[in-house]
Structures are given as C-alpha cells and as structure tokens.
Amino acid sequence: xxxxxxxxxxxxxxxxxxxxxxxxxxxxxxxxxxxxxxxxxxxxxxxxxxxxxxxxxxxxxxxxxxxxxxxxxxxxxxxxxxxxxxxxxxxxxxxxxxxxxxxxxxxxxxxxxxxxxxxxxxxxxxxxxxxxxxxxxxxxxxxxxxxxxxxxxxxxxxxxxxxxxxxxxxxxxxxxxxxxxxxxxxxxxxxxxxxxxxxxxxxxxxxxxxxxxxxxxxxxxxxxxxxxxxxxxxxxxxxxxxxxxxxxxxxxxxxxxxxxxxxxxxxxxxxxxxxxxxxxxxxxxxxxxxxxxxxxxxxxxxxxxxxxxxxxxxxxxxxxxxxxxxxxxxxxxxxxxxxxxxxxxxxxxxxxxxxxxxxx
Amino acid sequence: xxxxxxxxxxxxxxxxxxxxxxxxxxxxxxxxxxxxxxxxxxxxxxxxxxxxxxxxxxxxxxxxxxxxxxxxxxxxxxxxxxxxxxxxxxxxxxxxxxxxxxxxxxxxxxxxxxxxxxxxxxxxxxxxxxxxxxxxxxxxxxxxxxxxxxxxxxxxxxxxxxxxxxxxxxxxxxxxxxxxxxxxxxxxxxxxxxxxxxxxxxxxxxxxxxxxxxxxxxxxxxxxxxxxxxxxxxxxxxxxxxxxxxxxxxxxxxxxxxxxxxxxxxxxxxxxxxxxxxxxxxxxxxxxxxxxxxxxxxxxxxxxxxxxxxxxxxxxxxxxxxxxxxxxxxxxxxxxxxxxxxxxxxxxxxxxxxxxxxxx
Numbered sequence: 107x108x109x110x111x112x113x114x115x116x117x118x119x120x121x122x123x124x125x126x127x128x129x130x131x132x133x134x135x136x137x138x139x140x141x142x143x144x145x146x147x148x149x150x151x152x153x154x155x156x157x158x159x160x161x162x163x164x165x166x167x168x169x170x171x172x173x174x175x176x177x178x179x180x181x182x183x184x185x186x187x188x189x190x191x192x193x194x195x196x197x198x199x200x201x202x203x204x205x206x207x208x209x210x211x212x213x214x215x216x217x218x219x220x221x222x223x224x225x226x227x228x229x230x231x232x233x234x235x236x237x238x239x240x241x242x243x244x245x246x247x248x249x250x251x252x253x254x255x256x257x258x259x260x261x262x263x264x265x266x267x268x269x270x271x272x273x274x275x276x277x278x279x280x281x282x283x284x285x286x287x288x289x290x291x292x293x294x295x296x297x298x299x300x301x302x303x304x305x306x307x308x309x310x311x312x313x314x315x316x317x318x319x320x321x322x323x324x325x326x327x328x329x330x331x332x333x334x335x336x337x338x339x340x341x342x343x344x345x346x347x348x349x350x351x352x353x354x355x356x357x358x359x360x361x362x363x364x365x366x367x368x369x370x371x372x373x374x375x376x377x378x379x380x381x382x383x384x385x386x387x388x389x390x391x392x393x394x395x396x397x398x399x400x401x402x403x404x405x406x407x408x409x410x411x412x413x414x415x416x417x418x419x420x421x422x423x424x425x426x427x428x429x430x431x432x433x434x435x436x437x438x439x440x441x442x443x444x445x446x447x448x449x450x451x452x453x454x455x456x457x458x459x460x461x462x463x464x465x466x
Numbered sequence: 467x468x469x470x471x472x473x474x475x476x477x478x479x480x481x482x483x484x485x486x487x488x489x490x491x492x493x494x495x496x497x498x499x500x501x502x503x504x505x506x507x508x509x510x511x512x513x514x515x516x517x518x519x520x521x522x523x524x525x526x527x528x529x530x531x532x533x534x535x536x537x538x539x540x541x542x543x544x545x546x547x548x549x550x551x552x553x554x555x556x557x558x559x560x561x562x563x564x565x566x567x568x569x570x571x572x573x574x575x576x577x578x579x580x581x582x583x584x585x586x587x588x589x590x591x592x593x594x595x596x597x598x599x600x601x602x603x604x605x606x607x608x609x610x611x612x613x614x615x616x617x618x619x620x621x622x623x624x625x626x627x628x629x630x631x632x633x634x635x636x637x638x639x640x641x642x643x644x645x646x647x648x649x650x651x652x653x654x655x656x657x658x659x660x661x662x663x664x665x666x667x668x669x670x671x672x673x674x675x676x677x678x679x680x681x682x683x684x685x686x687x688x689x690x691x692x693x694x695x696x697x698x699x700x701x702x703x704x705x706x707x708x709x710x711x712x713x714x715x716x717x718x719x720x721x722x723x724x725x726x727x728x729x730x731x732x733x734x735x736x737x738x739x740x741x742x743x744x745x746x747x748x749x750x751x752x753x754x755x756x757x758x759x760x761x762x763x764x765x766x767x768x769x770x771x772x773x774x775x776x777x778x779x780x781x782x783x784x785x786x787x788x789x790x791x792x793x794x795x796x797x798x799x800x801x802x803x804x805x806x807x808x809x810x811x812x813x814x815x816x817x818x819x820x821x822x823x824x825x826x
Binding site (some may be wrong): 229246248249253256258259307312321322323325326327328329330332336339340341344368371373374375376377378379454 | 595606608609613615616619681683684685686687688690692696699700701704725726731732733734735736737738739810814
C-alpha cells in the first residue's frame with residue numbers, strides 16, 4: 107500500500123549548528139520532507155543578512171535536494187531597514203518571535219507583554235508578505251495577589267492568546283503563525299480568527315508530530331518527551347488531532363523537531379526542552395492519521411496547506427522530487443549518531459507502520 | 467536565634483533496603499527527626515510479621531535513637547487474622563494503600579476503584595486504632611467518550627477524593643491519612659471532613675517539605691523535582707502552605723522523602739519518582755514557615771499534631787532527645803553518599819537558613 111504525498115513541507119525545524127547540524131540536516135530528506143522552514147535560534151541568533159546567507163549555504167551543502175526557507179530572530183538587533191533589504195533580496199521568509207526565557211536559546215527574545223516597539227518591523231513584514239512566527243507562551247509568573255494571574259507551563263499558551271488577537275487586529279494583513287499549538291484554547295482561537303475567512307488565511311497554526319501523541323503524563327518522568335510548550339491534557343491532544351485532520355487550511359504541519367545531545371536530555375537538573383522527530387516525521391504523523399481514519403487528509407496537512415500559506419511557488423523548489431508513504435514496519439532506533447554525538451529520536455525502540463519513500 | 471521543637475515526627479519516610487537503607491537511615495537523625503513512620507514498599511513489599519520485625523531491627527541498628535513506626539503494604543497477601551495479630555503484638559502502626567501502578571514499587575498495590583474486598587481488614591484496623599495511609603491517586607486513564615473521565619497526573623489526586631469520602635463514611639472511626647497532599651482540592655476535602663470534628667480528628671493529611679515549594683514548572687525539565695503525586699499549580703502550593711501553617715491538627719508533616727540513586731534520576735526515559743529531603747527536612751520546612759511569618763506554628767506541624775494523631779506515648783520513644791532549629795546558613799550539597807551510591811538531595815547547591823540541632 108502506498109500513499110502519495112507530493113511535495114511535502116515541515117514549516118518549523120531546528121537544524122542547529124556545527125556537528126549537530128551535520129548530523130541532523132540530512133535527516134530532513136530521510137524523513138520524506140521537501141521543504142523546511144528553518145528556525146533562527148542559533149548561538150548567536152540569526153539577525154543579519156550575512157548569517158542567513160552563510161547558514162543557508164551550509165545547510166544546502168549538507169542536503170542539496172532540500173528547499174530551505176530561512177528566518178530572522180526577532181530582537182532589538184533587527185531594524186525595519188534590514189528586514190526591508192532581506193525581503194527585497196528574498197533571503198528570508200519570515201521572522202521568529204521568542205518570548206524571552208521560555209525555551210532553548212530564547213534568552214535574547216522579546217517581552218511578549220509589549221510588542222509595540224516592533225511595530226515598524228511588522229509594517230515592513232506585512233508589506234512584503236513575510237510571516238511572523240510566534241512561540242506563543244507567556245513566561246511563568248507566580249502572583250502574590252491573584253491566582254488568576256498565575257502563569258505556569260500549563261496555561262502559558264492560553265495566556266498568550268490575547269496577544270495573538272491584538273497583533274491580528276493591529277496588522278490584519280500580516281501573516282502570522284502560532285507555532286506548535288498544544289492546547290484546545292489555541293486551536294479554538296485560530297479557528298475563531300478564521301471563522302469568516304475566505305481564500306488564503308492570514309493567521310494559521312502549526313501542529314507538531316509529537317504533540318499529536320503526547321500528554322502531560324508522557325513527559326512526567328520521561329525527559330525525552332519534555333519540550334516547550336509542554337504537552338498538555340488529553341482533551342488538548344484530542345483538539346490537536348481534530349484540527350490536524352479537519353481539512354482546514356490554517357492548520358498545517360511544523361514538526362518543531364529539536365535535537366539535543368543525549369547527555370543534555372539525561373540530567374536530573376536542567377534538561378533541554380525539545381523532542382527530536384526529523385528522520386521519521388511523516389511516519390509519526392501518518393500513524394495518528396491512520397488511527398483517526400483520516401489518511402485522506404494527510405497530504406494537505408503535511409504539504410498543500412503549508413506550502414500555500416507560505417506562498418511557495420514551483421520555481422523556488424530546489425528539487426521537484428515527490429514523496430510517498432509505504433505501508434511497512436519501521437523500527438525507531440534508541441539513538442542516532444556516533445559516539446561523540448548521539449540524539450534520541452521520539453518513540454525510541456518502537457515500531458511504526460509507514461515509511462517515507464522518494465518517488466522516481 | 468533558636469527555635470525549640472521538642473519531639474519531632476516525620477510520618478511518611480522511605481528508608482529503602484540494603485546499601486541505600488544504610489546510607490539513608492542515619493539521615494533521619496541528621497535532619498532533626500525523632501519519630502518516623504516507615505513505608506513498606508520494599509521489594510518484596512512488607513506483608514508479614516517476620517518482615518516487619520527484621521526490617522525494624524535493621525533500621526534500629528542503623529539509628530539507635532530514632533523511633534521507628536512500622537507499616538504493612540495493603541494487598542491480597544494480608545488477612546484480617548494477620549493484621550489482628552500484628553496489632554495485638556504492637557508491631558505495626560498502620561497499613562499503606564498504594565493504588566497499583568501510580569508510583570515507585572506500587573505494582574503490587576490495589577485497585578482504587580474498589581476497596582470493598584479489604585473491608586474485613588479495615589474493620590480490624592478500626593478496632594485496633596491502626597492507621598490507613600492512602601496514596602490518594604487514581605491511575606491515569608484516557609477516555610474515548612467523555613473528557614470529564616480523563617485521568618492524568620494533574621487531576622489524579624482530585625479524582626481520588628470521592629474514594630476518601632466513601633471510606634470515611636463506611637468506617638467513620640477508622641483513622642485515615644491522605645498522604646502527601648498536593649492539591650487545593652485535597653486540602654479542602656480534608657478540611658470539609660473535619661468541619662465538625664471536636665477532639666482528635668479521624669481523617670488527616672500529611673504535607674511534604676518539597677510540595678511546599680514546588681509547582682509544575684519546577685519539575686518540567688528537572689527530574690530531581692519529579693515525584694508522585696507531581697507538584698501542581700501555584701494555587702495548589704498556596705493551599706498547602708495555608709494548611710501547613712493553619713494550626714489545624716489534621717494537617718501535619720510527612721516528608722515522603724524518597725531517595726533514588728542519581729543514575730535513576732538522570733535518564734531520558736523512566737526517571738524514578740521521588741524527592742529526597744531526609745537530611746534537611748526541618749530546614750526546608752522552616753524556610754517556608756519563616757517566609758510566611760509562621761514559625762510559631764512549626765512545632766505543631768512537625769511534631770505535636772502528628773504524634774497526637776498517631777497516638778504516640780512517651781514510653782514508646784526510644785529516645786527522649788529534643789531538637790531545636792538554629793538560625794545559621796546551611797549549605798545543601800550536590801550529592802550525598804559515596805561513589806558507588808550517590809543521591810541528590812532536594813535543592814542541591816542552595817543555602818538554607820535553619821539547621822536542626824539536638825538539644826543537651
């Protein structure tokens with residue numbers, strides 16, 4: 107049995123730097139993905155044209171047939187002029203916004219309680235159809251006065267939603283992606299914004315592979331499943347699966363595959379946040395869609411919808427190779443890499459039932 | 467500055483077996499605790515008189531001045547006759563009930579949806595004033611039908627509360643302790659049961675040292691703070707501190723100090739649940755009480771109330787040494803133990819401000 111997916115897209119990937127980059131970048135193609143949107147949270151973060159050009163060249167060399175879409179890291183180093191130039195030269199596709207302190211390499215991020223100082227940049231982005239990618243979490247706060255004001259990993263995403271509504275109101279034509287949704291609240295918010303949308307939406311949400319199968323119980327005691335935003339309650343997982351299989355064009359795939367060396371995941375203090383799914387992304391997603399009897403919705407979720415939202419045209423693709431999923435057992439190893447750099451993939455030691463195969 | 471605590475009691479401790487027992491047992495006295503109630507979740511669980519006698523002798527040898535109260539592990543190996551005999555011979559103080567599968571060494575525990583087969587045992591316990599210690603969590607369940615029926619680590623304790631009410635209704639004179647409360651719901655339930663209580667309560671709750679300072683954010687990415695029940699939301703922590711400092715005799719101290727070798731806490735999969743607080747238990751608690759301006763309530767919480775609920779008389783104490791807290795800096799090491807067995811204490815590398823000192 108074979109399932110044709112055409113040109114596939116993973117619109118949120120972490121490909122890292124140096125040795126990790128060398129190990130991970132080829133796994134994009136291994137996982138059956140044609141187009142990736144690359145996160146800019148390197149050390150230092152990507153905030154210049156020179157960095158974008160150099161990073162993209164490094165990635166392209168490691169995986170010549172993958173189409174890499176690049177991004178800037180929103181912070182005070184960016185200027186409207188710089189964004190204007192990058193847009194005109196078609197070097198970036200969007201800008202990623204990290205609230206300071208909520209996840210890996212986010213300490214140079216922004217204060218999510220006040221985006222106004224970036225409004226001149228958003229104006230340029232709107233004009234050039236650049237995408238604003240939001241890590242939609244408020245930093246944790248323990249209120250002494252009012253427990254309604256408490257923010258913790260469980261409600262951090264829900265507490266961010268008013269900021270999304272405000273941004274959309276202030277920039278109704280700015281394309282915004284609420285990245286790696288984990289809650290029913292977030293799904294409902296994006297649905298609400300799109301209630302009366304006809305044609306291509308301006309606000310969308312990405313959903314990861316791992317959040318389609320994790321809940322809070324999955325990461326309690328299993329740092330391999332710990333990521334930010336954390337997986338939430340069973341009802342949230344159901345809402346994510348509903349959205350991913352809904353056939354609505356504003357819910358599409360972004361894996362947020364986030365590799366860390368195994369020693370950074372096996373610690374009693376300070377475990378790095380991130381789930382690594384890249385080599386098998388489509389297989390994880392297919393598993394969930396099959397259980398839902400929704401394999402007919404898979405091609406749109408992992409391809410058409412994201413490509414359309416990002417406005418990817420055929421002539422931008424460095425390769426027009428298409429991919430299919432074949433029904434066969436796929437064993438997930440405990441670790442990938444060599445002794446000096448090993449990464450544990452999601453669901454190690456488990457057997458999945460679909461494998462990505464490049465057509466030709 | 468010195469704070470006299472008299473005879474102190476920690477009514478929920480894990481002292482383990484073999485080398486771990488040898489390392490941990492002396493830390494009870496190091497931590498300033500006179501009387502401990504010892505958990506029976508050994509391998510195999512304690513379900514016979516011979517095991518109780520032997521285990522107590524081992525512990526007593528390791529810490530001659532500590533008063534050890536012993537317990538049985540509730541499961542099908544126990545009979546009313548055996549419990550009757552153990553009670554008459556004053557070998558046990560109570561019986562611990564673990565729902566199967568919710569925490570360390572609980573797989574031989576009971577089905578918390580139906581306690582009725584243990585009712586003959588509870589009848590004997592009620593008669594002899596033995597204490598029923600409840601690990602109050604329902605096992606996780608993902609409902610396909612109704613999200614109200616979902617059970618996960620966050621609501622597992624709240625979902626257990628109806629079982630507590632039923633037990634109390636069916637055995638109004640049975641002394642019950644809801645162990646290591648972590649939620650506002652649990653605190654309110656125990657408060658409700660005691661609303662009209664005069665004299666010694668029959669239903670009480672223990673509160674740990676670590677749950678007075680942890681929330682869900684504390685264990686996300688920090689397995690050292692991962693325990694069962696997991697620490698919950700800020701509002702729950704506030705409710706626990708309110709209860710501990712309330713001066714109500716049905717809220718008292720049980721540390722649930724649960725040591726694991728460091729390698730079992732530093733894993734990317736299958737981290738053992740438990741926070742190890744034993745050597746510094748009183749210091750952790752004093753820190754929280756001081757912040758709350760409630761040091762005057764400390765002696766009751768870590769001594770009087772628990773001793774009274776358990777009905778400990780002076781002639782049962784193997785030592786009448788009393789303890790005080792001295793105001794001085796206390797540095798918590800990163801690890802305790804020797805190379806072949808190391809355990810990370812709670813708040814490693816931090817400096818606390820009260821140290822337990824034995825009076826004389």
